[in-house]
Amino acid sequence: MAKFIFVTGGVLSSLGKGISASSIGALLEARGLKVTHIKMDPYINVDPGTMNPYQHGEVYVTEDGAETDLDLGHYERFVSTPMGAKNNVTTGMVYKTVIDRERRGEYLGATVQVVPHISDEIKKRIMEVAEDFDLVICEIGGTVGDIESLPFLEAIRQFRFDIGRENVLYAHVTLVPYIETADELKTKPTQHSVKSLRAIGIQPDILLCRTKCQLTEPVKAKLGLFCNMEKNEVITARDVKSIYDVPLIFHDEGLDDLIVKKLQLTNACPIDLTMWEEISNKIKNPAYDVTIGIIGKYVELKESYKSLYEALNHGGLANNCRVNLRWVEAEDIEKEGEEKILSGLDGILVPGGFGQRGMEGKISAVGYARTKNIPFFGICLGLHCAVIEYARNKCGIKEANSSEMNPDTIHPVIDFLPDQAKETHKGGTMRLGSYPCKLRKDTKAFEAYGVREICERHRHRYEFNNQYRIQLDEAGLKFSGLSPDANLVEIVEIPEHPWFLAVQYHPEFKSTPRKPHPLFAAFVKASMANSVLSKASGI
Numbered sequence: 001m002a003k004f005i006f007v008t009g010g011v012l013s014s015l016g017k018g019i020s021a022s023s024i025g026a027l028l029e030a031r032g033l034k035v036t037h038i039k040m041d042p043y044i045n046v047d048p049g050t051m052n053p054y055q056h057g058e059v060y061v062t063e064d065g066a067e068t069d070l071d072l073g074h075y076e077r078f079v080s081t082p083m084g085a086k087n088n089v090t091t092g093m094v095y096k097t098v099i100d101r102e103r104r105g106e107y108l109g110a111t112v113q114v115v116p117h118i119s120d121e122i123k124k125r126i127m128e129v130a131e132d133f134d135l136v137i138c139e140i141g142g143t144v145g146d147i148e149s150l151p152f153l154e155a156i157r158q159f160r161f162d163i164g165r166e167n168v169l170y171a172h173v174t175l176v177p178y179i180e181t182a183d184e185l186k187t188k189p190t191q192h193s194v195k196s197l198r199a200i201g202i203q204p205d206i207l208l209c210r211t212k213c214q215l216t217e218p219v220k221a222k223l224g225l226f227c228n229m230e231k232n233e234v235i236t237a238r239d240v241k242s243i244y245d246v247p248l249i250f251h252d253e254g255l256d257d258l259i260v261k262k263l264q265l266t267n268a269c270p271i272d273l274t275m276w277e278e279i280s281n282k283i284k285n286p287a288y289d290v291t292i293g294i295i296g297k298y299v300e301l302k303e304s305y306k307s308l309y310e311a312l313n314h315g316g317l318a319n320n321c322r323v324n325l326r327w328v329e330a331e332d333i334e335k336e337g338e339e340k341i342l343s344g345l346d347g348i349l350v351p352g353g354f355g356q357r358g359m360e361g362k363i364s365a366v367g368y369a370r371t372k373n374i375p376f377f378g379i380c381l382g383l384h385c386a387v388i389e390y391a392r393n394k395c396g397i398k399e400a401n402s403s404e405m406n407p408d409t410i411h412p413v414i415d416f417l418p419d420q421a422k423e424t425h426k427g428g429t430m431r432l433g434s435y436p437c438k439l440r441k442d443t444k445a446f447e448a449y450g451v452r453e454i455c456e457r458h459r460h461r462y463e464f465n466n467q468y469r470i471q472l473d474e475a476g477l478k479f480s481g482l483s484p485d486a487n488l489v490e491i492v493e494i495p496e497h498p499w500f501l502a503v504q505y506h507p508e509f510k511s512t513p514r515k516p517h518p519l520f521a522a523f524v525k526a527s528m529a530n531s532v533l534s535k536a537s538g539i
């Protein structure tokens with residue numbers, strides 16, 4: 001039977017609970033165990049699909065097409081187990097199931113309550129992911145003390161009683177701030193947060209203390225004393241430059257041994273951290289560096305483009321190169337012109353997005369990259385922008401009356417599929433999850449992937465409008481990847497450009513530091529070549 005680690009957060013948000021949970025997963029996987037993850041989100045939305053990226057950050061899409069919390073992205077980047085719809089549970093999902101059951105009369109007249117009905121449903125969903133795994137790492141969203149997360153905390157409290165003390169661990173991620181004027185690390189916020197946890201019946205077994213500097217032995221002893229824990233159960237989770245160092249610093253603090261001992265994981269092997277050490281070394285000692293511009297709409301909130309940011313770094317890893325990012329607000333291009341905003345970039349990327357705002361700025365960025373021979377990578381909406389730019393400026397295909405246009409794409413070359421009901425465009429008709437794609441030989445796409453058939457993850461409503469395929473092909477835009485029935489355009493590229501490629505899917509969701517995505521690796525490589533060229537010519 002699987003054993004369980006529950007990860008809660010204290011004091012404040014953004015302490016890196018997701019990275020901590022993922023790093024625990026990576027460590028235990030490096031000890032030969034089969035690990036999976038589950039994330040509990042205390043909001044009432046059934047899934048984050050409809051949420052504004054400003055509030056929630058990126059919506060991460062799994063192979064099976066679930067729209068999930070971005071922490072699932074971290075899990076997939078750190079642990080080799082694929083995530084799916086079952087690995088993300090929200091309050092909304094739980095209540096919906098319980099209320100639907102109540103309406104069907106399945107509670108046989110009972111009063112339906114948070115305890116036991118909601119807590120039972122939560123426990124059931126945790127159990128559902130455990131099959132065939134040695135260890136389940138369950139992260140509870142939010143911060144201890146929030147009212148929304150109480151049913152989840154109650155459910156995980158009960159869990160230990162249901163399946164036995166030796167099978168469950170509680171790890172609490174907390175903040176130990178350094179106060180400069182006193183030159184001291186302060187333990188009080190952690191003391192209070194642990195007190196709140198204990199008030200609801202959960203005594204943490206492990207404290208992961210986020211700090212600027214290493215916790216000294218006296219600080220660990222003090223935290224232990226006030227939080228009712230042994231000194232060795234207090235782990236320093238010191239700030240690091242790269243998230244991929246976290247498994248290594250946790251190991252240095254003895255975390256994997258502690259977990260193996262406490263949970264009596266008798267099948268754990270000696271640790272093999274070679275892969276993480278290699279990744280860490282490569283990140284620290286890059287031989288080259290490039291600057292890539294991301295032309296987006298939510299650029300002030302980096303969380304909105306989490307997987308993209310990671311995938312570009314992985315692309316750098318594959319080329320021994322540091323990737324510096326310049327986040328560009330698309331509307332600034334509209335206001336101030338391309339040259340001012342985009343000059344000096346080695347590569348230009350237009351990522352996915354929704355809505356019309358900033359579209360013209362993104363389209364100008366495509367034109368700038370195309371005409372100046374700067375490597376260009378378009379993703380989803382980025383493909384739409386690329387095709388619109390080409391249609392307008394190379395084929396003279398003009399916009400129809402704008403009131404007839406779809407709200408996201410402003411040009412007839414990108415549209416709904418004929419059988420897609422236009423009225424329902426706000427939901428239900430998105431193409432979500434993994435779909436196959438066939439690559440044409442002698443293309444940059446094939447050169448990067450090295451295989452003819454691939455599968456990639458989608459999240460969009462609009463598609464390339466096939467009515468324009470011949471016209472654009474004749475004008476030099478190549479359709480290098482198509483759905484197996486050839487009905488859907490998945491990849492376009494310009495053969496005579498140094499590297500100009502746009503995809504209808506989201507390759508960033510499949511990139512990991514272990515296996516950088518081939519298109520990100522190829523894009524970074526092309527940007528490096530461009531950087532060398534422009535330096536040589538003194539531009």
Ligand code: GLN
Nearest residue numbers: 352353380381460461462
């Ligand atoms: N808004 C576009 C569509 O729905 C693009 C979506 C995206 O970039 N993920 O098709």
